[in-house]
Amino acid sequence: MAEEQKKKLCRFWIWALSSVAFRLILISFPGNLNLSSRPEVSTPLTSIRRLAEGYWLKQASMSPYAGSMYHGSPLLLSVLGPLTVQRIKGQPSHLLCSLVFVIADILSAMLLRGIGQKLQMAYGLNARLLGFLKSSRDKVILPCGDIAALVYLWNPFTIVSCVGLSTSPIEDLAVILALFGAVTRRVPLAAFGLVIATHLSLYPATLTIPIIFLLGYGLDAPPIKLFLQTRSVENEETSTSTVSKQAKLKQTTHIPFLWKTVAHFLFWVLLWSLYVLVLCALSLNKYGGLEEMFKRTYGFILSIEDLSPNIGVFWYFFAEVFDFFRNFFLIVFHVNILFMLLPLAIRLKHRPCFLALIYLAISSILKSYPSVGDSALYLSLWALFVNELIDMKFSFFLFCGYLGISLLSPVMHNLWIWRGTGNANFYFGNAIGYACFQIVFVVESVSAMLNHDRALKRSNSNHREVKS
């Protein structure tokens, strides 16, 4: 058995290393295969060209936000900026940046693996507690950490956004870091990841809720009711005294919510955000300061000023919508993200990691400037739940949909922009299709997870009946 495990581990490392090698081969191609200018890969927020422009402006002692080129974080600018200028002779430009992105990808994959191992352990433990699994050999628990890491490393979306020089690998890393910190109960790390992710792209701010749940309630588990039922069955078996039973029930109906940890977490969030703000203010104090930064980053995200095509639907919508409706629709579309937070949080509070995945998927649908990097993130997080979501509906249909969209999108873009034989509707139709597939993905994942819980409950009751 140990040998088999060793073999599996060996295979995992071979695959992981080969993906890294594949990336290295791709980045050594001159011109980066022109991926960096694909609208699917680099958005106005994540494009490295815009970052280089911002750095150039800063070097020319102008505000990096002068003009409307750069909309990213000033911290990213001071980290990645110098790398965009440095060239190694005989190597393609931006090689150093690409290397940074490859490292970010590797780190993300490793952190995902860590999250997956924790989740796998929790899954096994819960199954044993509920009595489905007498021993770990009884039913095969898939090594979801390894699977997620490999899905992340070999996902074409991830590869494309890593090789295509968009800063989304770093944003993804920050998000995964936050989740990893929460899963392993490293509170400062979780707070740091959350603050950085929010600072970089705003939307991960929604992850505050799942992270608080993670820290407060612990890892993903079946609904607490099941445990109560199981325990009550056991109680019935062991003790017949009603008094003790009631006392025990009273103890367990309240899931212990660790207020202390959460307060600790919030304190760290405050600390880190202060730290980040101070750093930003320091790097921008010669120019417009923090006010300009918020206006040019978050303001740019929220007001959807750039109407250049991407795989979302907003660019065409706001290029076409009548001006006097613009503000109304801006509010409606942004509020759409917020509307779903509460119902999802109520229904999935026992599975905070999965909740985080759903939040990320939703924000990637409703984002102002989505890119495939966002999809790469939620798809690999999805792979963390292979055990639970193993009988998800339409997975093949969705797979084909994603594949078709990613093949059709460049074709439609080429027809419209480069050849001029198609028009904007071609590409927009593609974006609509992509949005539909993502919606189906989210809805199906949620319903599969709820069904899984139901199935657990049912089998639990069957189990109980058998026992009694």
Next chain:
Amino acid sequence: MASLLRSLILLLIVQSFLVAIAFGSNEVEEFSEALLLKPLPDRKVLAHFHFENRAPPSNSHGRHHHLFPKAISQLVQKFRVKEMELSFTQGRWNHEHWGGFDPLSSMNAKPVGVELWAVFDVPQSQVDTSWKNLTHALSGLFCASINFLESSTSYAAPTWGFGPNSNKLRYGSLPREAVCTENLTPWLKLLPCRDKDGISALMNRPSVYRGFYHSQRLHLSTVESGQEVLGSGIVLEQTLTVVLQPETTSVESNMQPSWSLSSLFGRKVVGRCVLTKSSNVYLQLEGLLGHELKNVDTEIEAHELWKNAEFELSLKPERVLRESSSFLFIFDIDKSSDSEPFDIGLTWKLPSKWSCQQAPLHASRFLMGSGNERGAIAILLKATESQEKLSGRDLTNGHCTIKANIFQIFPWYIKVYYHTLQIFVDQQQTTDSEVLKKINVSPSTDKVSSGMMEMMLELPCEVKSVAISIEYDKGFLHIDEYPPDANQGFDIPSALISFPNHHASLDFQEELSKSPLLSSFKENSLVRSYTEVLLVPLTTPDFSMPYNVITITCTIFALYFGSLLNVLRRRIGEEERFLKSQGKKTGGLKQLLSRITAKIRGRPIEEQSSSESPAAQSSVLSSKLIFKIILVAGAAAAWQYFSTDK
């Protein structure tokens, strides 16, 4: 009392004295007209009309003008314009054949369309408001869409790249503006004699607009009197430059065409405008002619020069002046009358060839790349042949250098990546600091302001070519922002290349103050050349789609919201249990009812015997429902698209 009276008298005397001084210094308003004719090497003829109107400094507001146009003086007073130039141009100045290194070309070779720049004498904060008001006033005055320069996306504030160094300078140009006779008529209205009399009577509209190039320019500058009481005087300079092709009858291809005023314009000059101070016609011959006639002593042979073996003028010039390489024949139109109109003609007898002096570098600009997503702008500076002859090189560092300033405005929808600026000297890429001495960039903000780039290059004299390239992304506009003919493309205004160390002047040594045209030639003028206007096609959205896009997108979001909420809300187990318990309690009737409601809802009746678990079944159903909705929405979208496309 007596002292009071005395002081009063004294005051009166002083006052009258002051008034006398004021009147004494108060020169009369002067108006002068001139026409310069110049045969060009490529068998064309340049005619340059020059009108100058001077209003002396005066202390009273709203005073009466004798000659000076009231509209202009009001403009100057209202907006406190220090200097202003407005030009309407159609056609492109051919720097290779028509010259690039003489005052005529450096002042009158203008970019296509409308160009306006103005320096204001107001506090820095009010400059933009003054500019906006000025554009509106000029728009009304000249029947042109100059008011489009009001928006901050179309003008810029150059600091040093454009000629005059001032932080109160605003520059804007409209390349698309069609220039025609409706712009010329108001321009002519500013002249005291309009086009009824004098030289301006030659401006026959069909012949003026038939030319290869015509540029009407209005330049006004205020002259400080030095006295606070007097305020400032105004000099208004109006020029019209046309390049015409004389009709030739000779078969020989290398023979220059002969022409006369009447053959060029279809009109003759009948007397001068009586309000002018001076009214002259000049004929400038340059280049090879001078070389051939070098041995001739002009002072003595002036009267013979106009009739020689090579060419013959139809009239005897008053005087002949010579500059280093050109001759100037001066004619006075005073003598002409109704019976004997003034009609100068030039007849060539021998084939002749000459070339014009050219700017040190010839500039051209072009677009690179294809597609509607991104591209690059390249400016190519090529050394001209005449470079060796030129003076004005900078020999400061021991080696000879040419300085060139490049000034360029980018509209916001051309999103320029300034970090991609590359300079190639003689096809070798150079690092920026070698030739690029100074650069000033103000990047464009989307829908708010246009971008501007000023560069100072210092090039070695022996340079053959310099290429500057800069990459850009094309912007995507809201449908309302596209002009009516969106697929025509958008114009990038001309870049201006000026050579700060090179100054063009023609010094004819004589009569400095007499003729404003010649004195303006004598002034050192900056050598400038404008590049072509570029046409950038931008991607257009489908203009007929707004409703479809709104409905389809909203459908998608409704789908997302509805289906997700549905999944979250549904508790199949509980429903089932509830139904079961209800059925057990009440028996047949309720069960029937529930069956009916189930049927109405479109759900199959959940039968206990079915092998599949009901939860899974209904989830399949909901997914099917979603799939159906998507299918219907897709079909509707496709139908909409194809029906609108037809």
